[in-house]
Amino acid sequence: MIDGKTGLLGVIGYPVKHSLSPTMHNAAIAHLNVNYVYLPLPVHPDALGAAIAGFGAIELEGFNVTIPHKQAILPYLVDVSDLARAVGAVNTVYRTDQGWMGTNTDVEGFLAPLRSQASALAGGTALVLGNGGAARAVVAGCSQLGLSKIQVVGRDPQKLEQFQNSWAGSSLAQGLEVYPWEQLPDLLHQAQLIVNTTPIGMHTDATASPLSVEDWDVVPEGAIAYDLIYVPRPTRFLQEAAARGLNTIDGTEMLVNQGAAALELWLGQAAPVNVMRQALLSALA
């Protein structure tokens, strides 16, 4: 029930209609029986400053940030966490006495399904396909897991170099190496974790995969294949990994767990991850 005391949460983006966050968060709010509501908040890029000022005026308690505001939000925040600074993007904002504070829960979202295998991964090699926005959270996550080599493969040499330079001096990308896409087949034999951060295999071309069928022949037994894509589930990349007996993780895990980490920050209590996952899977079905 919404009443006079209902706390306001939401997600800003443009467009925001496609966002699955309201479904996940409101399911969690209902399950916890707390007096909050989580709203989709469409904010045109030209209106970002006015919207943030308005959120302060109506005492919104916190919000998620999605495309196209993940970097643009920075000037409106009093501070950002070290993680958000290193990743270069904010996806979660919360209220402090000084003003809005930004952080990034995508890293925790990526990490959460890997935590149970952290000891096996520590000291190993991660292979990250793609060097866009999501790859930044993946690199920071791999570094937090203690993987000693993080090999990022990209198709554009200039962007790859910029990606590497952007981490200079950061403790969150130790062991980072970058390689042109053509070298991918030579890197697979030593990967304990292979993460697809490219859109290859999305529903628009579900028959595509970043790896060829032969590429899988050299992937070590026991490696984990992790695809950030969540439609379709599973992607061809994950189907082929599973057919080889490898462990697989799909993009719904990152999505659910980044949401859970944000909700925990706002409410100061554990989020019902299973409830959020179920709500997400039902919405996707």
Ligand code: NAP
């Ligand atoms: P992005 O910033 O556009 O980055 C995409 C990366 O993939 C870029 O490095 C791009 O290279 C590369 N790429 C695209 N097509 C390629 C191809 N055919 N061959 C080789 N590389 C290719 O996008 P993003 O925000 O990082 O998102 C990437 C994917 O992750 C999307 O599918 C998104 O839905 C998913 N994602 C999932 C979650 C989750 O919670 N599960 C969170 C964030 C993102 P160029 O720069 O050369 O184009």
